[in-house]
Amino acid sequence: GENVEQHPSTLSVQEGDSAVIKCTYSDSASNYFPWYKQELGKGPQLIIDIRSNVGEKKDQRIAVTLNKTAKHFSLHITETQPEDSAVYFCADLNDYKLSFGAGTTVTVRA
Amino acid sequence: DVKVTQSSRYLVKRTGEKVFLECVQDMDHENMFWYRQDPGLGLRLIYFSYDVKMKEKGDIPEGYSVSREKKERFSLILESASTNQTSMYLCASSLLEYGYTFGSGTRLTVV
Numbered sequence: 001g002e003n004v005e006q007h008p009s010t011l012s013v014q015e016g017d018s019a020v021i022k023c024t025y026s027d028s029a030s031n032y033f034p035w036y037k038q039e040l041g042k043g044p045q046l047i048i049d050i051r052s053n054v055g056e057k058k059d060q061r062i063a064v065t066l067n068k069t070a071k072h073f074s075l076h077i078t079e080t081q082p083e084d085s086a087v088y089f090c091a092d093l094n095d096y097k098l099s100f101g102a103g104t105t106v107t108v109r110a
Numbered sequence: 111d112v113k114v115t116q117s118s119r120y121l122v123k124r125t126g127e128k129v130f131l132e133c134v135q136d137m138d139h140e141n142m143f144w145y146r147q148d149p150g151l152g153l154r155l156i157y158f159s160y161d162v163k164m165k166e167k168g169d170i171p172e173g174y175s176v177s178r179e180k181k182e183r184f185s186l187i188l189e190s191a192s193t194n195q196t197s198m199y200l201c202a203s204s205l206l207e208y209g210y211t212f213g214s215g216t217r218l219t220v221v
Contacts, residue, residue, distance in 0.1 A: 009150070032208055043114075043200055043212030044153070089152060096160075097143075097168070098210060100153040 003027055006090050006101025014109050019077040021104045023090035026071065032093035033073045035064060037086045038103075044089055048075070080108045113137070114213040116201050122219045129188040131216050133201030140205060142184035144168075144176065147198040147215070159184055191220045 006023045013019045025033075031052040036044035050057045050064045050073065057064050061080075066073040077084055085108045091098040117132035135142065141160055145153040145168075155168030157176040165176050173195060177185045184203075188195055196219050202210040 004152075006152070034208075034210075036212075041214070043202075043214045045212070046209065049208070093208070096141075097155060097158060099155070100145075102150055102152040 003030075003094055003099040004090060004092050004101040006104060008104060009102065010105045010107070012107045012109060013080050015080055015082065017080055019075075019080055019084070019106055019108075021075045021088055021090065021106075022072060023074070023092075023101050024070075024072040025092045027092070027094050028068075028071065030092040030094050033064070033066060034091050034093075034098070035062075035075050036089045036091065036100075038089065039086045047088075077106075080106075082108050082110060084108050114201055114203050114211050116199075116213040116216050118216050119214065120217050120219075122221060123188075123191050125192060125220055127188075127191045127220075129191050129218070129220075131186040131188075131199055131201075131218070133184045133186070133203075133213060134182050135184075135203040135211070136182065137203070137205070137211075138181065139203040139211075140181075141203060142178065143202040143204075143210070144174075144184065144186045145200045145202065146170070147200055153200060156186065188218075191218075193220050196220045 034049035037047045038044040063076040088104045090101040114135045143158040144156045159178045175187045199216045201213045204210045
């Protein structure tokens with residue numbers, strides 16, 4: 001997306017290892033940052049989100065951190081499993097619309 | 111669960127044809143969106159609508175138009191399809207500014 005940069009574009013990890021995806025945004029007015037997972041043949045599904053008044057949020061093996069000063073946020077997946085293989089998108093809310101990063105293709109090797 | 115249904119999974123159309131992509135949501139959401147997804151570019155917003163009869167341009171509206179005659183239905187129209195409009199098209203809806211729900215997508219090929 002125009003306002004969101006996402007890295008890396010591809011990520012290959014050994015099963016059981018951690019995966020980290022990083023995004024930066026440009027508009028300091030952004031206040032909502034969701035992460036979507038897209039499996040083959042399906043639309044993106046929301047997996048976790050964070051609002052600007054929170055620095056970290058965790059849901060089982062998934063966590064998101066937000067650094068408002070540096071304008072970046074990250075997705076952390078621990079103890080990766082084969083079903084974590086997918087394309088992941090970060091996004092930020094700007095003027096009531098979501099702008100998306102370019103996506104990260106995550107492959108978990110058995 | 112909110113369901114967003116896109117009428118076609120795959121479409122093949124000829125250059126110059128007028129193409130309609132239909133999207134229906136079943137949870138009385140106010141907001142609906144059309145994105146296109148291309149490798150390396152992520153999801154880019156084409157058009158969106160905050161209410162019936164309302165429409166707003168997104169980041170890449172050229173070559174597209176939309177129609178929202180009923181709250182649950184949001185149609186994307188390619189007035190004269192071109193090969194550079196070959197893409198995956200995703201519809202989404204939301205009640206507030208958070209919590210988008212996406213459809214499964216329509217893969218359009220223009221030949």
